[in-house]
Amino acid sequence: VIDNSEVGIKFKKFGLTDQGKLKAEPVSGYIFYNPITTSVFSYPTYIQRKTYDQFHVNTKDGAEFFMDPTLAYQIERDKAADIFTTYRKKLKDIEDGYMATAIYEAYRTCANKYTSDELMANRAQFESDVRAKVDQMLGAEGFVVKEFTSKIDPPASLQQAIDAKNQAIQSALKAEHAVKAAEANA
Numbered sequence: 001v002i003d004n005s006e007v008g009i010k011f012k013k014f015g016l017t018d019q020g021k022l023k024a025e026p027v028s029g030y031i032f033y034n035p036i037t038t039s040v041f042s043y044p045t046y047i048q049r050k051t052y053d054q055f056h057v058n059t060k061d062g063a064e065f066f067m068d069p070t071l072a073y074q075i076e077r078d079k080a081a082d083i084f085t086t087y088r089k090k091l092k093d094i095e096d097g098y099m100a101t102a103i104y105e106a107y108r109t110c111a112n113k114y115t116s117d118e119l120m121a122n123r124a125q126f127e128s129d130v131r132a133k134v135d136q137m138l139g140a141e142g143f144v145v146k147e148f149t150s151k152i153d154p155p156a157s158l159q160q161a162i163d164a165k166n167q168a169i170q171s172a173l174k175a176e177h178a179v180k181a182a183e184a185n186a
Helices: 076-088 091-111 116-120 123-141 156-185
Strands: 006-016 022-027 038-045 050-051 056-057 063-076 143-151
Touching: 006 076, 022 076, 038 063, 038 076, 050 091, 056 091, 063 076, 063 091, 076 091, 091 123, 116 123, 116 156, 123 143
Parallel strands: none
Antiparallel strands: 006 022, 006 038, 050 063, 056 063, 063 143
């Protein structure tokens, strides 16, 4: 039985087409088959969420940033059979294999376009670039990206410089307010 929130893929265990590609057809509902010669595999078509382990990418100037991506996606029902014939793996294995590689590649190629200062100043544009690349790569395979977020951690030295700059701005504002208060009292 293939639930309506899943898409089933029915295929002959020993049947290949002329080019060696597995001949599979999408099915749903009650499926009757001979388990000796035929098999049925299923993928969920509802939204899946995957949080990946932290990894690092380098910017154009060699700074190392750490990324923590989270992806919400679902499988296009019409492309489920193609996904199965391409990968022949469970969804978790595809998430940890192809999808993780595609996300890492999107981050790597986009981060190489920025220096560390540019990346910190243009985080929204950087994430938009990464999202577009992830949409393109995963969409071509039949995965629809619903949400894509990430936490970007700069290198410790850059974070210290940012904190020092913010501290200096706060000190300057405090001194400016003190001068204005002294002038007002005078």
